[in-house]
Amino acid sequence: MVSQLSREERIALVEWINPELPITTQADLLGLNRSSLYYKPVAPSPEEIALKHRIDEIYTVHPYYGSRRITAQLRREGFLVNRKAVQRHMREMGFAAISPGPNLSKRRQDHLVYPYLLRGVVIQQPNQVWGIDITYIRMLKGWLYLTAVLDWYSRYVVSWELSDTLAVDFVCAAVGQALSLAKTDHE
Structure with missing residues (x-):
């Protein structure tokens, strides 16, 4: 049961004022690192x-x-x-200078070539092909990262999530939300 909860949900379950169950025990039961419970991120100067x-x-x-x-x-x-x-x-x-690399015109023989799976595919209906993109949005006091799942047929944003870090959790949340919406559409 606890393993199915997200980290934020498990943190919300911690009872800070509980004389019977110390924080150390609660953290162990919830599968959390105790020191991370006390961490408060510092805003950039x-x-x-x-x-x-x-x-x-x-x-x-x-x-x-x-x-x-x-x-x-x-x-x-x-x-x-x-x-x-x-x-x-x-x-x-995520910035890197644009510059040519060494021997870009020569293919490495041991490098695996991945096929383009959508070559020749005619997209004729919604939810046939989705794309996902992550970008950053400049704010007055820092950055936010945006993950968007797009339907290639209609150019509709199926789902999106914002986060202040590039952690995987918010990307998985956007994909999970898109899949749950697609599941309810088919039922």
Whole structure:
């Protein structure tokens, strides 16, 4: 029963004021790490948000800039930042410089070639083919990540979820919601 609940639902079951059952025992019974119960995420500072927004702006104009060039540009603009911090922020935002890789025209013989499964498929009805995409939305105080499940026939958004982290849970929730909606449509 407990294993079927999501992590958030199990956390909600913790009774903080219970003299009979200590938090340690409750965490063990619910399959939670006790130290994670006390963790409160810290919001990013205004300076970090301003830095990330500026990195986003620079990368949007110059997608071929790597962490070195972005760091140099930020320093010219008066930001006190080192390259490792810029690399970390770029990695968190999913940015990588666009550049050619080595021997891109040569195919590796040991590399598995996956077939395009929709080649020749004519999409004629709703819920025949779905696509999923994850993107980020820039907010005043940070980012939100959006997962959307789209119906390719009607371009209808079947389901979507927002999260402030790139954890797998919200992606699975969007897919689960889409599948449950499709199941109710067929019944």
